[in-house]
Structure formats: C-alpha cells, structure tokens
Amino acid sequence: MVYELGAFTVDDAEGKIGDIAPGATGYTEAALKRAKVVFSSIANIPNGFNTDLATLQEFNYGKNIRFFLVRNSSIDGVLAGQTSSSDVILSSAANLEVEPSKNEVFSLNFQDLVVEIQATDQELPLGIGLQGQQQGELIDLRNVTQQVKAEFVVNREAVFDNFVGFYRVTDENGGIDINGDRTADILVGQAGYTEAAVRGRVADIDLTVNNQGTAAYTSTFEPDSLFAPFIIVDGSPDALLDSNPNNDPAVYFPFLGANTDKTDHIRLLGNNTFGFEDLLNGGDRDYNDVIVRVNLSIA
Known part of the structure; x- marks a missing residue:
C-alpha cells in the first residue's frame, strides 16, 4: 500500500472547516482544498535509495492541524476526479495514535504508517516554496538573486530506461515563455506544450540511471525562476524533437x-525529492520508476 500523507488546518478544536463539521457532507473536499502534502511513501524501494527522508513544513503558530492519508493516489488525483474521496x-481517535517521546518528538501511528514529528527552528530548504501545494512538485527560486548549484541523486526501480529533466515555467500554473518576455506563450493543455517544455529544458540536467543503480549529477539553476520536472518514458529528448x-515517447x-x-505521474516524497510513475493511467502507482533527490545551494 502506498500513501500520501497530508496536513490541513481546522478552525476550532472540534475540527470544523468553516461551518462544516468532521463527517459532514463536503468535509473531505474542504479539507483537501486547504491541505498540504507532507510526503509520500513508496513501495519496492530501489537499491541504494536513502529512505532517511526528513521533510520540513511551515505552519502558523497556534493553528489546529489535522492529518490525512490518500490511499494509492494523491491529493491531485482526488481533486481531479481520478480518485474517489x-x-x-x-x-481520528480511532485510527491515529500520538505518542510523545524524548526531545519533544511525537510519533504518529496512522494506519500502518509511522511518522515522527518535531518542532524546529531549522531554516527551510531552498526551492520548496510551492511543494506541498496542489500540483506543486516544483523548484521555486523566484526569490533567489544568485545562481543556484543543484546536486542530483537519481535511483530507479523500473524496466523502462527513462529520462528526467527540468524546464522553466512562468508561474505555478505551468505556462511556458517562448519569446523571453516572462509571460506565458503556451499554457498547460495547449498544442505544442510538450515539445516546448522538452526543447526549452535546462541544459546539462539530463538525468538517467541504470535499473537498481544510483547516479549523481551536478548542474545549476538560474535565479528568479520556477522549474518543473518532467519524465520521458523509455526514450530521450531527441526522439521527441x-x-x-511515429517514435514519440x-x-x-x-x-x-x-x-x-x-x-498524476509525479509525487512529492520529501523536500526536493520527486518520485515518478512511468506507466499510462498511473500504472501500478508505485512512484519508484525514477526517484530524483536534489540538494540546492547558492553557487
């Protein structure tokens, strides 16, 4: 079983969202609209993948927070009607057990998923500004003024020889600027979007790895920009362009x-860590076909 763990704020100690009480019609939908992804679990972990994932999230002090799991899917899939609510x-008290431990660490036992949570004053990692939001598996460097060094670690548990890259988008809706005026010329869903994304991909970020292998790459991202990942299934940019x-992957x-x-083919596994599903219609939904973890720092 693969889960996506999320958190959402509620408006009182009873868990109401506006006037909607837990268990009432529309409560789940209201919760998801204000939810953030914490991380996703995966099945069939690739050899060499470091499962020690620590995810930092920021919540306003004094807010009431509740958690949820999406079973074998994601928030994006539910909101898009791909997955049933x-x-x-x-x-709830029936399925969540909270166990305090030393050093103000709390262990959440939720279904068969165990998560440790601890308050921290640690600075949030670079690039995660939109991660956790709907369709927010992005690298957000819009408030950065210097070039950013990117160190990638790539793992794979898949038959297909996949390719992962990144391309610049104008905003969180995914538009692509063709003429350099920082305004979207091609929007998500329009003809030519795929070709524009792949043709405009960031040079030197060509991520591939052998099955059950681990590969490391180093490159750079430009500042004041927003970048989205993509996966080419069992193919390369040259085949598409x-x-x-007849040979387009x-x-x-x-x-x-x-x-x-x-x-939904890309899941957030942790801060700046993305899991990819390469099969049509979500396939086996294990999101381990390629896993890309990137460490970002000011160059």
Missing part, C-alpha cells in the same frame, strides 16, 4: 492537464 482517510512523430509533467491521460 473514499480513498482519503482523515485522522526529431521529424518523425510519452512525456509526463506535474500538471495533470499537460498529461495525455490527465493522471
């Missing part, structure tokens, strides 16, 4: 409207 498991449309993005099957 019955696959959303909201925390050549003059032969499938390409998937964080934006469901850009995907031919309108399905």
